[in-house]
Amino acid sequence: MKAGVDIGGTFVKFAFEENGNIKTEKILIKHYIENKDIKGLLEEILNVLKNKNIKKLGIAVAGLVNKEKGWVDTSPNIPLIEKFPISNFFEENLKADVFIENDANAAALGEYKYGNGKESKILITLTLGTGLGSGAVINGKLLSGVNGVAMEFGHTTIEKNGLKCHCGRKGCLEAYVSSYGLERIYFLISDKHLSSAEIITLANEGDEKALEAFEIFNDYFSTGLMNIVHIFNPDKILLSGGIPEYYPLITKMAYSKLKGKAFPLSIESLDINLAKLGEFSGAYGALALTTQEEV
Ligand SMILES: [Zn+2]
CATH class of the missing domain: 3.30.420.40 (ATPase, nucleotide binding domain)
Structure with missing residues (x-):
């Protein structure tokens, strides 16, 4: 299975794709942001993803993303996530290939692949x-x-x-x-x-x-x-x-x-x-990251 995760300041949204079918869901994570609990936040996301045999994971996140390091350099909306090695965390815990991207860039890819683009x-x-x-x-x-x-x-x-x-x-x-x-x-x-x-x-x-x-x-x-x-x-x-x-x-x-x-x-x-994709555009975009090349 492939999955896309969109990490925002209030919700984390998911898109799962298996055999061409896509399912979405979201979880409220505002309390982790308010309590500055990065570990709790990532564990909660991991709980949704684990035991699903995910081979490829796309991550969309608000902020300036450093893809080489697999983290967010600066994020005005979610400062606690800055410079935490998110890609590594999911690579190690899921044994999956992980792709990370800024949420607005990912949203564009989502509309191209699944929406009105x-x-x-x-x-x-x-x-x-x-x-x-x-x-x-x-x-x-x-x-x-x-x-x-x-x-x-x-x-x-x-x-x-x-x-x-x-x-x-x-x-x-x-x-x-x-x-x-x-x-x-x-x-x-x-x-x-x-x-x-x-x-x-x-x-x-x-x-x-x-x-x-x-x-x-x-x-x-x-x-x-x-x-x-x-x-x-x-x-x-x-x-x-x-x-x-x-x-x-x-x-x-x-x-x-x-x-x-x-x-x-x-x-x-x-x-x-x-x-077209509304609030799930970032999650769809994150999912699309798992199959895309860049220009
Ligand atoms: Zn400005």
């Missing part, structure tokens, strides 16, 4: 949620980068000396195009602190300020899309995460604004759509 030549996936995750699959192969840190699109600069990003830099695209970005934009125009979920609800009800916040959000987002389209000339961009899920209009808004910004030829064959 099938047969796409150049697929870009963007997750607009707590942060801005991104991944690319080019001619069927994951773009991982020499050190595994390619496609940190959220941390490209969109505004010189702009708002502070969670990564510590200023003016990153993520500082605007993410749930916390939306909350800041809304605050700047209304002087009110609302959660992104509240802003989305208001926008769906036609509230003027919330719609204005989404216009500004989309201005940054569509410029980000223009940058990515001018670099990759993709045929498909798939959006996932809480923002497009609860405010799907953003897909149309972004495409229409992008049309006025990008080279016409670069968007002639482009489809911007919603991703």
Whole structure:
């Protein structure tokens, strides 16, 4: 059997494949993160995996992954996992081949293999949620980068000396195009602190300020899309995460604004759509790692 594991800050999600059938499951692990109990966390994951005769295991994890060492170098969401030799731990305990990858990169591979990105030549996936995750699959192969840190699109600069990003830099695209970005934009125009979920609800009800916040959000987002389209000339961009899920209009808004910004030829064959795999995209992607090569 093959398995994919997506290690997040709240849940660990699994995808198991046997004879072409895929099953998913998830476990709540927030308490291990809060108690800084890395051993407990890994033992719990191991309990789900053991006795299943797993020959190949893919691991997707939030953070900058060092594949040579088989660990996560830096992970803002799960700091306790940093520099712990995760790949070794599972290799030794399961006697399986282990492949490790950043969760957003893995998610792109998941959509390519099992979701809405099938047969796409150049697929870009963007997750607009707590942060801005991104991944690319080019001619069927994951773009991982020499050190595994390619496609940190959220941390490209969109505004010189702009708002502070969670990564510590200023003016990153993520500082605007993410749930916390939306909350800041809304605050700047209304002087009110609302959660992104509240802003989305208001926008769906036609509230003027919330719609204005989404216009500004989309201005940054569509410029980000223009940058990515001018670099990759993709045929498909798939959006996932809480923002497009609860405010799907953003897909149309972004495409229409992008049309006025990008080279016409670069968007002639482009489809911007919603991703398919939702919360299990990382687990599917981790599973897909067990059969993929990289570019
Ligand atoms: Zn950043």
